[in-house]
Amino acid sequence: MCWCHLACCYKALPLYTAAILFVEFILVIVRIAIFFSPSSQLVTNSQAVAGFILDWISSLAATLLGILVALTILIILLAILAAILAALCSSSRNRVHSYNEDSTSNTLKDLWKNKPLQRLIQLNCNCPCYIARPKARFIARLVFLLVCFIFRIIAIALYASAGSNTNGGSLAIVCAISLACLGTIFLIDLYHYGVWWHYRPQCDTRCSLLSKKHKRYIPYHLIGVNRTMRLGDKPCPDGFQCRNRLLEHILIFHSDDFKPQERYSQVQQKNPDDTLYIGFHRTKPEAAVSIAHSDFSISTNPRTTMLGQGVYFARSMAETEGKANSAGAYICAEIQMGRVKNVSPGSDINALRGTRDWWATYDTVYYNHSNDSRDEFCVKSPDQILRWVMVVDPECDEKVRNYGLDTEFDDTKCGCI
DSSP states (O other): OOGGGOHHHHHTHHHHHHHHHHHHHHHHHHHHHHHTOTTTOOTTOHHHHHHHHHHHHHHHHHHHHHHHHHHHHHHHHHHHHHHHHHHHHTTTOHHHHHHHHHHHHHHHHHHHHOHHHHHHHHTOOOOGGGTSOHHHHHHHHHHHHHHHHHHHHHHHHHHHTSOTTSSHHHHHHHHHHHHHHHHHHHHHHHHHHHHHHSBOOTTOOOOSOOOTTEEEEOOGGGSGGGOOSSTTOOOOTTGGGOOOOOHHHHHHHSOTTOOSSOOHHHHOOSSGGGOEEEEEEEEOHHHHHHHHHSOOOOBOOTTTOTTOSBEEEESSSGGGTTTOSOOSEEEEEEEEOOSEEEEOTTSOGGGTTTOOGGGGTOSEEEEOOSSGGGOEEEESOGGGEEEEEEEEOGGGOOHHHHHTGGGTTTTOOTTTO
């Protein structure tokens, strides 16, 4: 298994954060002790006082959370001590001893697995608006850490300039060491963001680079059918009238029967190269992974190439049902249509089957069915496919469940914790 699919690393993020916050808490205590030391003479130094205020502001959240971590550790230690004492006092009563052990163990497990407690320790907001917007949550965290970093850098400069007759130099060194904690928290947040927004499904174990056309995989629990009506996690309010052509928006905020555009004949431009069209393709997960790391391949089987040889697309995710011969992954792509040949049920479509005769004159064949939900089109070259995003079905991707991504926003307290 590829190292990037290790669920234990992701599930241990609260533990890593708790350890960093505990170290941060210790460093805060050291800084307070140095600042208020009678021999430091920092309390009477205006520069040191200004630095301490900025330092304290930047460390306030870490201090409070560090206290929470310390209290949690204390509770766990007291529970373990109580269990040991109970074991010693009840050595002659095996049943009671066993029951007390199991009860204590279960209590400690429940305490650590408490999701609101984990989110509070991580200072990780679970507002519903962040469910489908991992980037927004990362930016909010980044701004917070950046402000703390700037305040702490200024504090270090003020401590260092407090004078040689004070302990400002020692305080500056301890404060500088605390920057490593901020840096580590940033790396943890970056990893958390990467798991959500630069997701790789379980079936993609290749370590090679992704294609430049590949924008991202989207975890299946983020697609439109999973939107709720909670504030911030609603489907796109424009519904079928939406004109947003971002591929991520189409998959995340719309249902699977959403058609981003009208029929090609209604949206085509005078210059063929100016017409971009959104298409949907369905294939096997293994083929989707291959596409993500390289490009689409041309279909040449006469049985499956009604419009001729090329790459086939439908106008919505739902419309790929019954057209594609394989399943397990969906691809939403932006396509440059070029010169388009329009055909209809009344035309001689059989003359196109399995051939590439139209390649010399056209770039795309668009099939206008009497029922527009059964329209499809075929492009002759993968070069016409400019970019894409992918979704792998739950049956073929266990990573979401293994990582707990689909339950990460469960048990949210007070709307955000």
